[in-house]
Amino acid sequence: MATTEQLSTRIESTLGRALSRAGKPGAPPKLAEAMRYAVFPGGARVRPSLCLAVASSCGDDQPALADAAGAAIELLHCASLVHDDLPCFDDAPTRRGKPSVHRAYGEPLAVLAGDALIVLAFETLAERILDHPARAAHLMRIVAGSVGMPFGIVAGQAWESEDDAILADYQRAKTGSLFAAATEAGAVAAGGDSQLWRVVGERLGEAYQVADDIQDVTGDEAVLGKPTGVDATYARPNAVAQHGLAGATRHLKQLVTDAVDAVPPCAGQAMLQQMILQQSQRFEPPPNAPAAGRSAAHPA
Incomplete structure (x- = not known):
């Protein structure tokens, strides 16, 4: 199985080529700048790393196809952050420790940058169709399903406008969908069975959303690099509000355990399980965290 450093190099190189x-x-230079600003420097790149790690565990016989799938998922994630930060949603002034895209480039360019990143994600996948048409077609369906209706990140965003949002449905769509796509896409890119890997992504995605809910309540904005208390301000579903901090923390740990246990037998099973555990340690809340003001690492 490839090392973390090797996966990171592949991800950044593929993203760099796509943004170039x-x-x-002849292209609008400010829009190009806004797109690059939204992607670089990145966060933890958890979703594409997971995609490539699964591909590696399944043999990785088409690495360029796996790279394209991972990059497409990360571009879609970055696009969702740009749109999520807009004044019509969270009106967030910061993201990843710097001004959000609409604060740095204005609302019109932020909307267009998010839209363009979505299109670029599918262009990146489309460029690899000739490598393996059947796998690429399957990847297109997986990735498209993770962003649209009825259960993709667009649906997750839409739940925030519903009067009676169900927490599990909200979390499955807003965060879980891209994680499930990452594990499925990694398997498909390498010729594996996507259904064997879906539950790994679903559990890990829900874990990340619960972690984000905890950080929204307990985190330090200066450390997270984004505003906190957003869910309470907009009366959105939140695991801490529903289960309490202790309950949400127990649920988070159980979800990570479930994700680890769901990794199917493969050449890189042990290494992938260790990778999930190491990543999860980054966002577990500190012991005895109070209701607000404590720092934690941001999982995005």
Whole structure:
């Protein structure tokens, strides 16, 4: 199985090549800048790392296809953050420790940057169709399903406008969908069975959303690099509000355990399980965290 450093190099190289197309001569330079600003420097790149790790565990016989799938998922994630931060949603002034895209470039360019990143994600996948048409077609369906209706991240965003949002449905769509796509896409890119890997992504995605809910209540904005208390401000579903801090923390740990246990037998099973455990340690709340003001690492 490839090392973390090798996976990171592949991800950043593929993202860099994709964004370079947006900045070609004759293209609107400010929009190209806004797109690059939204993607670099990145967060933990958890979703594409998971995609490539699964591909590696399944043999990784088409690495360029796996790279494209991982990059597409990360571009969609970045696009969702740009749109999530807009004044019509969270009106967040910061993201990843710097001004959010609409604060740095204005609302019109932020909307367009998010839209363009979505299109770029599918262009990145489409470029690899000739490598393996059947797998690429399957990847298109998986990735498209993770962003649209009825259960993708667009649906997750829409739950925030519903009067009676169900926490599990909200979390499955807003965060779980891209994680499930990451594990499924990694398997498909390498010729594996996507259904064997879906539950790993679903459990891990829900864990990340619960962690984000905990951080929204207990985190330190200066450390997270984004505003806290957003869920309470907008009366959105939140695991801490529903289960309490202790209950949400127990649920988070159980979800990580479930994700680890769900990794199917494969050449890289042990290493992938260890990777999930190491990643999860980054966002577990500190012991005896109070209701607000404590720092934690941001999982995005």
